[in-house]
Amino acid sequence: MPADTVVTFAASFNGGSQTRSFTVVRTVDMVSIAKAELTVKNGALRVEANGNVPAAVLTLSNAATGQRIGTMSNLGKGKYSFQGTVSPVVTLRLTSNFSGTATGAVAQK
Secondary structure, rough: OOEEEEEEEEEEOOOOOEEEEEEEOOOOOOOEEEEEEOOOOOOOOEEEEEOOOOOOOEEEEEEEOOEEEEEEEEEOOEEEEEEOOOOOOOOEEEEEEOOOEEEOOOOOO
């Protein structure tokens, strides 16, 4: 997770000096799970998600166990998708490399 960064500037002129610091606040994006369905008989998981940072990498995990499921495909314009075969999962956790997170229930069919 990116952390806030403190930046300090120091300058000297004619025997005097000044120092100033400021904090660059980390960016946290907004992500959401739009749809998640698991076909129980074969473990096929389909997920649709949204995010507001075009270059974000979104990763899915099992919210109960923390086990990583996979990386979502970036479809552009803030849309993401995932299809794969997984062990039974009831709740997903979606995590962005820009620190955004979301959880959502998986429809069992």
